Amino acid sequence: DAGVTQSPTHLIKTRGQQVTLRCSPKSGHDTVSWYQQALGQGPQFIFQYYEEEERQRGNFPDRFSGHQFPNYSSELNVNALLLGDSALYLCASTAGGKGHAPAKNIQYFGAGTRLSVL
Amino acid sequence: TQLLEQSPQFLSIQEGENLTVYCNSSSVFSSLQWYRQEPGEGPVLLVTVVTGGEVKKLKRLTFQFGDARKDSSLHITAAQTGDTGLYLCAGARETSGSRLTFGEGTQLTVNP
Incomplete structure (x- = not known):
């Protein structure tokens, strides 16, 4: 049973460029959330699909x-990259549309994409 | 404003010692999850607590959810070097479905 997979694992971009990150949810999951984790901080919620x-x-x-x-796979796009966008981008999936709380709300995370903006 | 305050931010202890990490909020959460994250990896779920006053044990780890569902603690007994990592608490609110609000994390280092 494959878990959450993200690609690429690392990415280097320059200011002003655009980037696309990809995520495949855990088998059986239909809801995908994206988080941004700056160095030394907890993840911050971006959006959910x-x-x-x-x-x-x-x-x-x-x-x-x-x-x-x-x-159910998902993409995160960031336009006009800023230096401050450098972070670990995490994708998490849940069986949000199926099953019952609280189990259906438990999020499973991928290993993330490390984005560096120079 | 950080909805979940986690403390301490850093903790360095010797193998065999006990420790407690706290996660506090003024908001009520429908559930609270604890994750452990290692460098270069995503957070890995340790436990989910959903009932006020609930206590869950996972080997040497004990998790407690406050009676009012506003706070939680993680206690590790006889820490081992393999416990080293970033511990994150994350809460889900009734009105937010599965969206999680994370604390800042506690970086634990267990020295041999």
């Missing part, structure tokens, strides 16, 4: 956008 729509959004600018595909 369910049924191919953005369901919730954290306090992040419109430069951060996403997409969910029919197979």
Whole structure:
């Protein structure tokens, strides 16, 4: 049973560029959330996708956008990169649309994509 | 404003010692999860607590959820070098579904 997989593992970009990160959820999960984790801090919620729509959004600018595909996989796009966007980007999946709380709300995380903006 | 305050931020102890990590909030959470994260990896779920006053044990780790579901603690007995890592508490609120609010984390180092 594959867990949450993210690609790429590392990425280096320069200011102003655009980046796309990818995530495949755990088998049987239909809800994907994205988090940003700056060095030495806890993860911060970016947004969540369910049924191919953005369901919730954290306090992040419109430069951060996403997409969910029919197979439940997801992409995170960041435009006009800033130095401050350098962080570990984590994807988490849940069986949010199926099952019962609290089990259905338990999030499983991927290993993350380390983005460095120079 | 950080909704979940975690303390201490750093902890360095000798193998065999006991320790407690605290996670406090003024908000009520429907559930609280504890994760452990190692460098270059994502957080790995240790436990989920959902009932006020609930106590869960995982080998040498004991987790407690406050009666009012606003705070939690993680106690490690006889720490081992393999316990070294970043411990994160994260809460889910009734109105936020599975969205998690994380604390800042406690970086634990267990020295041999």
